[in-house]
Amino acid sequence: MSAYTVEIRVMPRASLLDPQGQAVQHALQALGFRDVASVRAGKHLVVEVDAPTRDEAAARARTMCDRLLANPVTEDYECIVSP
Amino acid sequence: MHRVAVVVFPGSNCDADTLDAARAAGSDAYYVWHRDTDLQRADAVILPGGFSYGDYLRSGAIARFSPVLGAVAEHARAGGAVLGICNGFQILCEAGLLPGALMRNARLKFLSRPVRVRVEATDTPFTGSYARGEGLTLPIAHGDGRYVADAETAAVLEANGQVVLRYVGENPNGSTHDIAGVCSAGRNVVGIMPHPERRIAPALGGQDGARIFLSLEARNATQHAGGDMRAVDGRHLRV
Numbered sequence: 431m432s433a434y435t436v437e438i439r440v441m442p443r444a445s446l447l448d449p450q451g452q453a454v455q456h457a458l459q460a461l462g463f464r465d466v467a468s469v470r471a472g473k474h475l476v477v478e479v480d481a482p483t484r485d486e487a488a489a490r491a492r493t494m495c496d497r498l499l500a501n502p503v504t505e506d507y508e509c510i511v512s513p
Numbered sequence: 514m515h516r517v518a519v520v521v522f523p524g525s526n527c528d529a530d531t532l533d534a535a536r537a538a539g540s541d542a543y544y545v546w547h548r549d550t551d552l553q554r555a556d557a558v559i560l561p562g563g564f565s566y567g568d569y570l571r572s573g574a575i576a577r578f579s580p581v582l583g584a585v586a587e588h589a590r591a592g593g594a595v596l597g598i599c600n601g602f603q604i605l606c607e608a609g610l611l612p613g614a615l616m617r618n619a620r621l622k623f624l625s626r627p628v629r630v631r632v633e634a635t636d637t638p639f640t641g642s643y644a645r646g647e648g649l650t651l652p653i654a655h656g657d658g659r660y661v662a663d664a665e666t667a668a669v670l671e672a673n674g675q676v677v678l679r680y681v682g683e684n685p686n687g688s689t690h691d692i693a694g695v696c697s698a699g700r701n702v703v704g705i706m707p708h709p710e711r712r713i714a715p716a717l718g719g720q721d722g723a724r725i726f727l728s729l730e731a732r733n734a735t736q737h738a739g740g741d742m743r744a745v746d747g748r749h750l751r752v
Contacts (some may be wrong), residue, residue, distance in 0.1 A: 446616070447659075449617055449618070450617060450689075498578070499570070503614040
């Protein structure tokens with residue numbers, strides 16, 4: 431078993447309204463960042479997991495996302511394992 | 514008299530009002546702690562409003578794994594009545610006992626005020642004492658009340674008459690199809706964002722919410738003990 435760090439990015443599905451991202455976008459534009467075309471806000475989770483292989487660590491993280499960390503109705507996720 | 518279990522999670526804050534409302538309607542209502550797995554022969558289960566587990570991760574996402582939810586799911590599968598109010602609705606969606614999900618209000622602000630809703634379905638255990646199309650004033654108090662379902666799911670909900678309450682006049686949170694409450698395909702599981710327990714007496718500003726709780730007691734009764742409900746040809750009317 432080795433220790434792996436899995437960085438999990440959970441984002442609101444692109445087709446759904448993201449009012450938090452919109453509010454941040456408006457705030458950036460109000461600060462003069464006129465070049466901001468869009469902002470979306472999601473969650474970033476860092477999970478340390480013991481697993482026999484890197485693939486196994488990724489598979490465990492995906493199961494965690496399916497069961498708890500992401501809502502399948504409204505969110506998409508991505509898992510990046512290191513090292 | 515129906516036995517009504519009001520589930521208490523860490524962070525529930527409408528549990529006492531809900532218990533009072535169920536008792537005022539004539540039910541034998543009692544609390545069940547979220548770690549218990551025995552619903553004590555409940556006829557109906559109510560998941561009250563609040564902020565279970567501080568709404569961490571997503572509203573209802575962690576509460577949905579509380580031990581009691583296994584018993585609630587079993588009760589629902591057996592056709593038992595389940596009502597989720599506000600955070601309870603969020604938990605039922607997270608648990609997959611109701612379709613869809615509840616997301617951040619479209620304008621982000623936490624909303625705590627009365628809204629107008631229309632009763633769209635009266636063939637559920639909690640809305641049988643209303644007339645279809647009846648307008649109600651009920652309070653909302655939520656930050657994550659925007660009901661979301663994909664187009665296909667929303668179409669199925671509409672076709673099957675699973676929309677129980679709908680906002681009228683103004684949609685406060687941007688919900689799909691102005692939905693304020695839905696029920697399961699079997700109609701026994703109901704989730705609503707407004708708080709009927711906060712509107713059960715004139716002293717609370719109105720009593721449009723009382724019949725949510727009275728509907729349960731009025732089921733199969735010829736006349737409600739309180740004297741304000743009467744069944745005519747199997748249909749319960751306010752007299």
